[in-house]
Amino acid sequence: MTTVTFRDALREALREALRSDDRVFLMGEDVGRYGGCYAVSLGLLEEFGPERIRDTPLSESAFVGAGIGAALGGMRPIVEIMTVNFSLLALDQIVNNAASLLYMSGGQFNVPLVIRMTTGAGRQLGAQHSHSLEGWYAHIPGLRILTPATHADARGMLRPALADPDPVLIFEHGSLYNVRGELDDHAGPVDLDHAAVRRPGRDVTLIAYGGTLRVALEAADRLSGAGVEAEVVDLRTLRPLDTATLLDSVARTHRAVVVDEGWRSGSISAEISARITEEAFYDLDAPVGRVCSAEVPMPYARHLEEAALPRAEDVIAAVGRLGGCGGSDG
Amino acid sequence: MTAVASGGRVGDGSVAMLRQMIRIRRFEERCVELYSRGDIRGFLHLAIGEEACAVGVTEALDTDDAVVATYREHGHALARGLSMGAVMAELEGKVEGCSRGRGGSMHLFDAPTRFYGGNAIVAGGLPLAVGLALADRMNGRERVTACFFGDGAVAEGEFHECLNLASLWHLPVLFCCENNLYAMGTALRLTESETDLSLKAASYRIPSWEVDGMDVRAVREAAARAVEAIRSGGGPHFLEMRTYRFRAHSMYDPDRYRQKDEIESWKQHDPIPTLSEALLAEGVLTAADLVSMEEAVDAEVDDAVSFAESGTIEPVEDLERFVTTPAPADADGGRRS
Numbered sequence: 232m233t234t235v236t237f238r239d240a241l242r243e244a245l246r247e248a249l250r251s252d253d254r255v256f257l258m259g260e261d262v263g264r265y266g267g268c269y270a271v272s273l274g275l276l277e278e279f280g281p282e283r284i285r286d287t288p289l290s291e292s293a294f295v296g297a298g299i300g301a302a303l304g305g306m307r308p309i310v311e312i313m314t315v316n317f318s319l320l321a322l323d324q325i326v327n328n329a330a331s332l333l334y335m336s337g338g339q340f341n342v343p344l345v346i347r348m349t350t351g352a353g354r355q356l357g358a359q360h361s362h363s364l365e366g367w368y369a370h371i372p373g374l375r376i377l378t379p380a381t382h383a384d385a386r387g388m389l390r391p392a393l394a395d396p397d398p399v400l401i402f403e404h405g406s407l408y409n410v411r412g413e414l415d416d417h418a419g420p421v422d423l424d425h426a427a428v429r430r431p432g433r434d435v436t437l438i439a440y441g442g443t444l445r446v447a448l449e450a451a452d453r454l455s456g457a458g459v460e461a462e463v464v465d466l467r468t469l470r471p472l473d474t475a476t477l478l479d480s481v482a483r484t485h486r487a488v489v490v491d492e493g494w495r496s497g498s499i500s501a502e503i504s505a506r507i508t509e510e511a512f513y514d515l516d517a518p519v520g521r522v523c524s525a526e527v528p529m530p531y532a533r534h535l536e537e538a539a540l541p542r543a544e545d546v547i548a549a550v551g552r553l554g555g556c557g558g559s560d561g
Numbered sequence: 562m563t564a565v566a567s568g569g570r571v572g573d574g575s576v577a578m579l580r581q582m583i584r585i586r587r588f589e590e591r592c593v594e595l596y597s598r599g600d601i602r603g604f605l606h607l608a609i610g611e612e613a614c615a616v617g618v619t620e621a622l623d624t625d626d627a628v629v630a631t632y633r634e635h636g637h638a639l640a641r642g643l644s645m646g647a648v649m650a651e652l653e654g655k656v657e658g659c660s661r662g663r664g665g666s667m668h669l670f671d672a673p674t675r676f677y678g679g680n681a682i683v684a685g686g687l688p689l690a691v692g693l694a695l696a697d698r699m700n701g702r703e704r705v706t707a708c709f710f711g712d713g714a715v716a717e718g719e720f721h722e723c724l725n726l727a728s729l730w731h732l733p734v735l736f737c738c739e740n741n742l743y744a745m746g747t748a749l750r751l752t753e754s755e756t757d758l759s760l761k762a763a764s765y766r767i768p769s770w771e772v773d774g775m776d777v778r779a780v781r782e783a784a785a786r787a788v789e790a791i792r793s794g795g796g797p798h799f800l801e802m803r804t805y806r807f808r809a810h811s812m813y814d815p816d817r818y819r820q821k822d823e824i825e826s827w828k829q830h831d832p833i834p835t836l837s838e839a840l841l842a843e844g845v846l847t848a849a850d851l852v853s854m855e856e857a858v859d860a861e862v863d864d865a866v867s868f869a870e871s872g873t874i875e876p877v878e879d880l881e882r883f884v885t886t887p888a889p890a891d892a893d894g895g896r897r898s
Contacts, residue, residue: 304627
């Protein structure tokens with residue numbers, strides 16, 4: 232085992248992909264000479280050269296669409312978008328082309344493209360660099376949506392994403408880049424199809440992904456101190472959703488709280504709540520709870536930003552509201 | 562223009578181009594009838610009057626080159642070599658259609674001829690063309706990607722982003738602007754501060770020139786010159802083809818925004834009689850040749866309609882097929898959504 236940052240794990244995945252497949256190249260704003268806005272691609276230009284580590288103009292629609300075209304032309308492009316907010320400038324290409332071409336062409340043109348972008352808040356970057364729109368993208372048929380929350384997933388999701396014949400979006404939570412963690416020296420590709428139980432428990436299921444996994448795990452630790460054993464499920468992939476793992480957990484715990492950094496209205500947490508209600512209603516002892524971001528554009532001031540985001544105490548309170556979880560205050 | 566009247570009267574290819582334009586014209590005229598009967602639905606954008614653009618450019622391409630087109634792309638598809646039956650079947654929503662009936666008039670696709678659509682977002686195809694050309698360049702292939710779009714696309718940010726990127730990276734793209742003077746119903750002069758479109762392209766350091774889009778031989782000559790330059794490493798080129806659509810924007814359009822005399826004056830430059838009369842005068846073609854060409858095209862259109870009408874409809878159970886690529890072991894499925 233080696234201690235690495237989340238950023239290191241992502242970079243090692245990129246390096247491995249570039250080494251193992253000549254069709255792979257990385258393009259985006261400041262990925263080369265600058266080393267990546269969040270330093271994920273630092274050093275790759277020196278190792279792989281400017282043909283394969285391509286700095287682009289600030290033209291999100293053109294370079295995302297060029298990634299689609301290059302994928303159609305036989306390449307395996309990795310496109311980096313600085314933040315999810317900027318991806319809105321490329322929404323036409325992602326939704327109208329990448330997600331639709333295979334279907335519109337009657338199965339003739341698949342798009343093996345990987346798009347990576349930063350998502351999420353927690354760094355006082357204000358309303359145009361901090362949102363969590365991965366739930367929006369999970370609405371779109373034809374896309375696969377990945378949200379790595381662990382170092383193993385940061386290291387291991389890229390390879391299967393590149394092997395996917397269809398477009399894959401990887402959302403990297405900005406607050407995770409500097410987080411250090413243990414990574415197996417032989418860490419390699421991971422499965423993308425299943426959610427993971429990160430902590431077993433019997434009393435309530437906490438469902439999280441990406442940046443909220445840490446929040447859910449902290450809440451579970453504190454709940455445990457109060458005698459409530461929470462099971463924590465990491466969704467890992469928002470589309471297609473691994474509903475089976477969620478239902479299996481809820482069948483055992485009979486309660487669920489979804490922890491989602493997106494806004495509550497029309498969110499992925501709403502989708503998960505609906506699926507559990509549709510398919511496991513009679514397993515539930517309480518309505519599905521949700522802890523989401525406040526419905527505001529993300530504020531800059533630290534105390535306001537903290538108040539807007541899902542916190543462990545919010546999760547603990549939500550579990551408390553379900554009632555009947557056991558424990559000293561349950 | 563020198564024409565050689567030997568060897569089946571193909572000569573410089575003008576006869577073949579005339580035939581292609583007539584095929585496209587008669588095909589689209591039949592589409593109007595089928596639309597009126599309800600056999601074709603959705604939006605149907607006709608390029609009647611603009612045939613020389615699709616035919617002239619396509620004639621200058623090799624079979625290995627790629628084409629990216631717009632929602633007004635019946636002509637480009639037919640000129641590129643898609644069978645008329647497959648295109649008609651697509652318009653009738655049949656499995657035998659070039660997109661299995663999933664696309665319709667605005668989304669014609671064909672892998673064997675490297676025909677990448679059929680894009681109904683104005684300027685949405687330009688980034689794809691840039692990427693296709695990037696892949697060719699990174700692989701050292703001498704292929705060209707021809708990207709068609711209208712004058713309306715020039716107002717989109719993607720147009721500017723893509724011309725800049727293609728020029729910056731010196732990519733083998735032929736940008737083919739079909740300037741028919743109207744973005745749907747709004748005249749170019751009402752939407753552009755600079756109506757000289759070649760000038761805009763030239764500002765990105767892209768060799769750009771204008772050509773009479775009603776003269777198929779002029780279009781082919783300009784496109785051939787551009788393609789040759791691109792193939793020999795000259796980077797992207799831009800052709801502004803000045804053309805005109807004789808019919809409304811789509812079947813829903815009452816065409817309130819154009820004067821009848823403007824339409825009539827452009828009809829005097831109809832690319833089909835312009836070329837056929839020239840070929841008759843040059844002695845390359847006889848009146849009898851023209852009649853038999855028309856008869857052959859009529860028969861092809863009849864066959865295409867029969868093919869489409871006898872086509873099958875996709876079983877509803879396959880509705881979700883091809884949302885994602887079917888797994889090898891699940892060749893019928895692909896229901897991952």
